[in-house]
Amino acid sequence: MKKRGIGIGCGFYGTGYGNGFPDVSRARAKLETDGKIGIYVGATEVGQGAKTVLQQIAAEAMGVSIEDIKFYCESTENTPDAGTAAASRQTYNTGNAIKKACEALKEGLIYIAIDKLLLNSAVGIRVENKKVYLESYPQSAISFEDIAKALTEPLCFEESFTAGTTKMEEESGQGAPYWPYTFSVYGVEVEVDTQTGFVEVLKAVCAQDVGRAINPQLLEGQIDGGFSMALGYALMEDLRLTNGEIRNNRFSSYIIPTALDMPEVKKIIVEDPEVTGPYGAKGVGEPVMVAAAPAILNAIYNAVGVRMREIPVTPDRLLEALMEKE
Amino acid sequence: MLKQVGKAEIRVDGPAKVTGRASYPQDLYMAGMLYGKTLRSSKPHAEITIDTTEAEGLKGVIKILTFKDVPHNHYGVLFKDHEVFCSKKVRSIGDPIAFVIATSEKIAHMAIEKIKIDYRELPGVFDAIEAMQSDAPKIHDKGNLIYHYKLRRGNVESAFDRAAAVAENTYRTSMVDHAFLQPEAGLAYLEGSQVVVCVATQYPHFDRQEISEALALPLDRIKVINPAVGGAFGGREDITLQIHLALAAILIGRPVKAVYSREESFAAHSKRHPMVMTYKTAADAEGKLIAMEASIVGDTGAYASWAINVIRKAGVHATGPYVIPNVKVDSYVVYTNNPFAGAMRGFGATQVPIAHEQQMDILAEKLRLDPIEFRLKNCFKPGDRTATGQLLHHSVPLVECIDKVSEWMNQNTGADGGAIE
Amino acid sequence: MKEISLRVNGEERSAEIHEEMRLLDLLRDALHLTGTKEGCGEGECGACTVIMEGKTVNSCMVMAFQAEGKEIITIEGMATKDKLHPIQRAFLEKGAVQCGFCIPGMVLSAKVLLDENPIPTRDEIREGISGNLCRCTGYNKIVDAIETAAGYLNTGGDSNA
Numbered sequence: 011m012k013k014r015g016i017g018i019g020c021g022f023y024g025t026g027y028g029n030g031f032p033d034v035s036r037a038r039a040k041l042e043t044d045g046k047i048g049i050y051v052g053a054t055e056v057g058q059g060a061k062t063v064l065q066q067i068a069a070e071a072m073g074v075s076i077e078d079i080k081f082y083c084e085s086t087e088n089t090p091d092a093g094t095a096a097a098s099r100q101t102y103n104t105g106n107a108i109k110k111a112c113e114a115l116k117e118g119l120i121y122i123a124i125d126k127l128l129l130n131s132a133v134g135i136r137v138e139n140k141k142v143y144l145e146s147y148p149q150s151a152i153s154f155e156d157i158a159k160a161l162t163e164p165l166c167f168e169e170s171f172t173a174g175t176t177k178m179e180e181e182s183g184q185g186a187p188y189w190p191y192t193f194s195v196y197g198v199e200v201e202v203d204t205q206t207g208f209v210e211v212l213k214a215v216c217a218q219d220v221g222r223a224i225n226p227q228l229l230e231g232q233i234d235g236g237f238s239m240a241l242g243y244a245l246m247e248d249l250r251l252t253n254g255e256i257r258n259n260r261f262s263s264y265i266i267p268t269a270l271d272m273p274e275v276k277k278i279i280v281e282d283p284e285v286t287g288p289y290g291a292k293g294v295g296e297p298v299m300v301a302a303a304p305a306i307l308n309a310i311y312n313a314v315g316v317r318m319r320e321i322p323v324t325p326d327r328l329l330e331a332l333m334e335k336e
Numbered sequence: 337m338l339k340q341v342g343k344a345e346i347r348v349d350g351p352a353k354v355t356g357r358a359s360y361p362q363d364l365y366m367a368g369m370l371y372g373k374t375l376r377s378s379k380p381h382a383e384i385t386i387d388t389t390e391a392e393g394l395k396g397v398i399k400i401l402t403f404k405d406v407p408h409n410h411y412g413v414l415f416k417d418h419e420v421f422c423s424k425k426v427r428s429i430g431d432p433i434a435f436v437i438a439t440s441e442k443i444a445h446m447a448i449e450k451i452k453i454d455y456r457e458l459p460g461v462f463d464a465i466e467a468m469q470s471d472a473p474k475i476h477d478k479g480n481l482i483y484h485y486k487l488r489r490g491n492v493e494s495a496f497d498r499a500a501a502v503a504e505n506t507y508r509t510s511m512v513d514h515a516f517l518q519p520e521a522g523l524a525y526l527e528g529s530q531v532v533v534c535v536a537t538q539y540p541h542f543d544r545q546e547i548s549e550a551l552a553l554p555l556d557r558i559k560v561i562n563p564a565v566g567g568a569f570g571g572r573e574d575i576t577l578q579i580h581l582a583l584a585a586i587l588i589g590r591p592v593k594a595v596y597s598r599e600e601s602f603a604a605h606s607k608r609h610p611m612v613m614t615y616k617t618a619a620d621a622e623g624k625l626i627a628m629e630a631s632i633v634g635d636t637g638a639y640a641s642w643a644i645n646v647i648r649k650a651g652v653h654a655t656g657p658y659v660i661p662n663v664k665v666d667s668y669v670v671y672t673n674n675p676f677a678g679a680m681r682g683f684g685a686t687q688v689p690i691a692h693e694q695q696m697d698i699l700a701e702k703l704r705l706d707p708i709e710f711r712l713k714n715c716f717k718p719g720d721r722t723a724t725g726q727l728l729h730h731s732v733p734l735v736e737c738i739d740k741v742s743e744w745m746n747q748n749t750g751a752d753g754g755a756i757e
Numbered sequence: 758m759k760e761i762s763l764r765v766n767g768e769e770r771s772a773e774i775h776e777e778m779r780l781l782d783l784l785r786d787a788l789h790l791t792g793t794k795e796g797c798g799e800g801e802c803g804a805c806t807v808i809m810e811g812k813t814v815n816s817c818m819v820m821a822f823q824a825e826g827k828e829i830i831t832i833e834g835m836a837t838k839d840k841l842h843p844i845q846r847a848f849l850e851k852g853a854v855q856c857g858f859c860i861p862g863m864v865l866s867a868k869v870l871l872d873e874n875p876i877p878t879r880d881e882i883r884e885g886i887s888g889n890l891c892r893c894t895g896y897n898k899i900v901d902a903i904e905t906a907a908g909y910l911n912t913g914g915d916s917n918a
Binding site: 014016017018019020021022023024027028029031052054055056057059061062065066067069070073075076081083084085086087091092093094095096097178180181182183184185186187188189190191193194195196197199213215216217218219221222223224225226227228236239240242243247248249251253254255256259260261264266276278280281282283284285289290291292295296299300301303304305307308311317319320321322 | 338339340341342343344345346347348349380381428429430460462485486487488489505506507508509510511512513515537538539540541542544558559560561562563564565566567568569570572573598599602603607608645648649651652653656657665672673674675679681682683685686689690692693694696697698707708711715716722723724725726727728730731732733734736737738740741742744745748749750
Binding site: 056057058059227228230231233234235236237238239260261262266267268269270272274275 | 796797799801802852855856857879882883884886887888889890891892893894895896897898899900
């Protein structure tokens with residue numbers, strides 16, 4: 011018999027290394043000789059979209075488009091340390107460092123423009139579309155490229171951002187270990203085959219707090235991917251450890267979700283800007299995963315009335331639980 | 337008015353990836369390069385003696401690296417408890433023992449077969465709770481318990497006494513793999529006074545530091561290049577082949593490449609900590625959570641990696657996103673002879689929802705409340721405090737998230753606990 | 758050692774092969790077409806998918822000598838010098854790419870799927886890429902992209918033209 015059920019899961023996730031550990035990102039913003047903006051930062055693109063999101067933050071800060079950003083992140087030689095691509099910290103932490111470096115560069119550009127345009131104040135000066143100009147008299151303008159040509163030494167600013175975290179009190183665990191917290195809620199509908207013990211996830215929905223969306227398409231990709239990994243965690247993935255030996259050490263035995271296992275996921279991006287985030291953004295790489303697996307487990311209970319306290323809920327485990335119930 | 341933020345920009349690394357031009361470390365080739373292959377422990381706990389004589393005699397074998405070749409034979413993100421190559425003892429299956437450098441992959445493979453390892457097996461422990469017993473085999477010199485995180489808020493005992501509903505359960509999660517699609521690979525070579533290591537990593541600057549410390553080389557003599565990375569999810573935070581390759585290139589002076597098979601990838605990188613989580617959660621007659629007590633035991637396998645931080649994150653997130661005035665959490669992490677666990681997407685905060693979210697549904701059922709209504713009554717709102725006493729002063733849109741999911745579920749899902757045929 | 762000839766991406770190629778060489782090794786090591794990836798070496802993940810005689814194969818499961826005289830398409834053969842194939846363009850536009858390691862195989866599986874079934878349903882698309890594992894995207898945006906690509910191909914190959 012096939013039985014359907016629904017379930018939800020809620021989760022939260024505190025960004026960063028936590029517990030007072032120095033959580034620092036450094037970034038450099040430089041005026042390149044062609045007038046483009048060079049960003050030098052040791053932040054890794056692991057597939058999550060760091061290169062794109064961090065360039066969007068730089069472009070926003072400099073008032074240019076991302077085509078005008080030159081982004082260097084692949085070598086320890088020419089980049090400052092931006093911490094690890096982990097703890098959902100790159101958008102938040104390194105995004106902040108880049109924004110600060112760009113703001114410093116912008117000030118540097120204004121300072122030079124005041125001199126070149128023979129102005130006596132920074133009041134009313136705008137930086138936009140690769141030029142610095144006086145808003146009330148836009149004819150008085152100088153392009154980034156012209157500034158670059160006039161430079162005798164490179165115009166480059168390095169800034170850092172350190173996340174707010176305190177060490178918790180030893181005996182009580184009281185304190186402010188992480189910031190910001192990101193919230194996530196999943197709902198799913200499953201169909202359980204009581205003959206085979208097989209669980210199919212039919213539909214899923216995710217409402218994801220993002221602070222502010224830097225790139226909605228990349229955010230949606232994180233949600234789909236986080237759900238997929240949670241689906242494997244809840245229902246499939248098992249190393250079959252035996253006396254310390256991984257028995258399932260190939261893709262023919264260690265089963266991860268395929269396109270046929272994944273349901274369509276309705277993705278709802280919830281914006282509530284985080285004041286300490288770059289333009290209000292929070293990281294989502296991990297938050298998108300935490301609430302999904304328990305939603306599936308709650309839906310299984312709703313469908314067939316058995317509480318699965320151990321994951322993964324493989325068909326044999328579920329059949330055993332169904333038999334015990336009867 | 338934001339112009340770039342909020343835009344669905346096409347990913348900048350996309351064009352190279354859809355055309356096959358993106359270079360992952362296995363895609364790098366150099367003239368005259370050699371191939372490296374790792375010999376790994378086949379036993380979970382044993383004293384070892386290594387004899388490479390016969391393998392070294394094989395035609396095409398250039399060098400075989402062992403612990404004797406490493407100036408400071410250790411690394412690790414929190415403690416330096418990994419050996420670059422095991423010297424006297426192996427602590428888990430898959431521990432690296434030697435690294436063969438040969439003129440072809442095939443010869444390297446043949447040489448691996450010819451290295452003789454004498455294993456004198458020691459009793460092992462494969463269960464985290466057993467590993468906490470005083471008579472359990474010790475994985476390292478000190479005891480197996482690495483860290484105990486304590487969270488105390490209010491008084492759980494008196495709160496349990498006045499509860500209208502209590503749920504008490506034990507939950508277990510499994511050890512799982514990141515299973516990123518790109519197996520570990522790397523290429524190292526000399527460039528002037530520097531050794532260059534091309535590798536897919538989450539943190540090139542930290543890799544450089546680990547190489548520097550193990551090889552006793554100043555940082556400026558090492559360059560780490562991080563080309564395209566084929567997924568990570570936490571599994572590329574710890575060192576795998578970086579130090580082996582750097583050492584090989586330095587000692588031989590030629591480029592050396594290594595590519596792991598999928599099986600070796602499973603053996604080489606960290607895993608998600610499995611946890612046993614015993615929860616007791618209570619609510620009053622109005623459906624407000626009043627107390628939660630949890631004991632969480634995590635298995636970090638043979639090496640600590642991020643064990644302390646992971647188990648602490650599990651402890652801090654153990655309540656779920658709910659206001660609970662009385663909380664007692666004890667989370668422990670221990671060494672065993674299992675494969676080592678470390679960072680993986682969620683980092684401790686992925687395990688605890690398996691428990692706290694099922695506890696929520698169980699309590700809702702006992703109280704005859706709708707699970708959504710029960711969550712809305714208890715979830716964090718701006719101005720609330722977490723169990724660690726942290727004030728959530730703004731950007732807490734959890735009610736909105738629950739409402740949106742609930743609304744969509746009402747419109748788009750049919751069956752609520754029933755047979756369909 | 759033996760020399761074989763085959764057509765790769767429309768060009769005649771010849772290479773020295775040895776008995777144990779797989780098509781995957783021939784493409785990567787001998788012809789330097791490194792867009793074809795190895796994810797598992799046992800035909801389970803699809804990262805090494807190429808098109809041989811119009812059908813997808815896992816190039817890790819095909820021996821090099823079996824490719825003698827065959828027509829092979831790899832990811833390097835999909836785009837022209839200055840223009841992406843509509844499937845590649847759809848992958849970019851729909852956000853179907855993350856780490857990218859599975860993408861060459863996915864694109865080639867999508868090509869054969871759309872060659873054989875120009876208007877597939879979403880379920881048929883899922884079926885068509887079920888031999889290609891992806892750990893990052895959860896597949897949904899890949900399905901979106903292939904649906905979009907079908908539209909491009911059915912309106913003459915390029916809707917922007």
